[in-house]
Amino acid sequence: MTIILKSASQLEKMRVAGKLASEVLDILTPLVKPGITTEELNQAAHTYMTEVQGTIPATLDYRGFPKSICTSINHVVCHGIPGNKKLKKGDIINIDVTVIKDGYHGDTSRMFEVGEIKPFAARLCKVAYECLWKGIAQVKPQATLFEVAAAIEQHAHAHHCSVVHEYCGHGIGQSFHEEPQVLHYAADELKEIILKPGMTFTIEPMINLGKLDVKLLGDNWTVVTKDRSLSAQWEHTLAVTKTGYEVFTLRPGETPLY
Template identity: 45%
Template sequence: MSSQPVVLCQSTDCPQGNPPSRLECPTCNKLGIRGSFFCGQECFKANWVPHSRSLIIEVTYQTCQKTHKIIHDLARGPAPDGTFNPFPNYTYSGTLRPVYPISPKRQVPDHIPQPDYAERDDGVPISEMRALGHPPRVLSPDEIEKMRTACRMGREVLDLAASHVRPGITTDELDAIVHQAIIDRNAYPSPLGYRKFPKSFCTSVNEVICHGIPDQRKLRDGDIINLDISLYYQGFHSDLNATYPVGTVDEDSAKLIRTTRECLDAAIRMCKPGALFRDIGKAIEPIAKANNCAVVRTYTGHGINNLFHPAPNIPHYAKNKAVGTMKPGMCFTIEPMINLGTNWDTQHWDDSWTATTIDGKRSAQFEETLLVTEAGVEVLTAGKDFVL
């Protein structure tokens, strides 16, 4: 006896009055769609057009259901490789997702001097807190030389990390490369432990504006990634970053990267003794707007010396209220974060660090550490191709 089910002919114009039928649609059978039976070949052929339309709808529905189940399963628990999304209930603005687990904290040899926050469980930079409200420091010639050394090392590490950017590498693997390169120079990775930041540098991909935490996500062709390097050597910090294409990127992403670098270079050119910190935004925002981009207001440039983030505070947008005048011997960063489109606002993942655009559009950033000189400005972290 046949195990095939007996159902009525599904033809909408069956001349036999839709009798019980056993002729099954072979396409439905192959796809696992049950119940598609007809009373004969002629009835099947005559009804093929409406049946095929319903078949497309059913296949689309089943595909969506399977995709939803995959997404749901990944959100609820580890994937087959053990990775998982740690914030399944968070409303992400774009397509990027964190891929955990985070690898254990990387160790720094005991002989390498560490900033004060690295020795605290809470990561609070006590020295920075004590310096709040103080004016920007003017460094001595000896301190300037230490800044030059730290900044040269930072550039070396950034260039090394950038050479490893490619589709397929994880941001955690990049973190391991950066960590080793820094300790090989007897320096300390400044972000590690700073206010409990868990990694040795920041990796900000696509819609991430800044402070992305390296994890198990593999970079994909068409991504963009910002690598933000900071290190502490002989008692002084350096800080720089740049945004890179991963493989081949679309024109909007390429234009965003070019625009962001142009914004930073324009800001650097206006730095000199007597220049106002509030005017840096005047050099940046017109370039961003002319390229249909927005300047992030949530984060700023900052002073840098023996402290990681002292005065001055440097907004990157026009018509800001920053105070202070540039003087020879001052060191600070300029690091504009530029978003595609007109929205500059940010939102944060539940890791309390990762800042993203609120519309899911891409963001890029470039940063240099600068020294004001008697003659103008020196870019302490400049790459070999930099032209002022």
């Protein structure tokens, strides 16, 4: 496994890319309302990335993915493809954005509530967000990815939720996906991955209200829960620093939970 440690100048480029990725989600926030289609959200994001930011939508044509963002509604775990489906009151939706700026990637996602949602859906979104920050809080030099994953899994299980195993976070930089794989459950192999300053990766736990089992739909992208239970996910891109971590994709006013 070759983990690429980033230099100060590379980290600065990732800092910029991360801020821009978060900015795309900011401009989409007021648009997430009942009646809008996920394709309209995709078009708004694409226009903003290409015409305002001068960034490249990393997902567009990546391994054949046809759109500039991922939109995953309710029981869709990840990689939902924008289309003609209209959002309705009570939906929850994850919007996942990755931009490329000056050759470096910024990758982030958030949960959005469409109108008033059910209390159990709100609780899931909250638990998933807490899981993200429980994992981030473990990041520091000489810690391992096992500690990150264990913190996430323990918090999910304590709230009677499950953690998806098949999809995970990843190293990131000039490539969209680099080593290491950042699993969100306590797999023994993670004990071998020791964190060092200059490592950059995403943490993006997918948390299900029901069982952890998922399936891939016929489009070869959309992943759903087998039991059709709700799923929620939040994602940040971060770096390991000399004393802890730096999150590149924080939204304005967002501060660490732990």
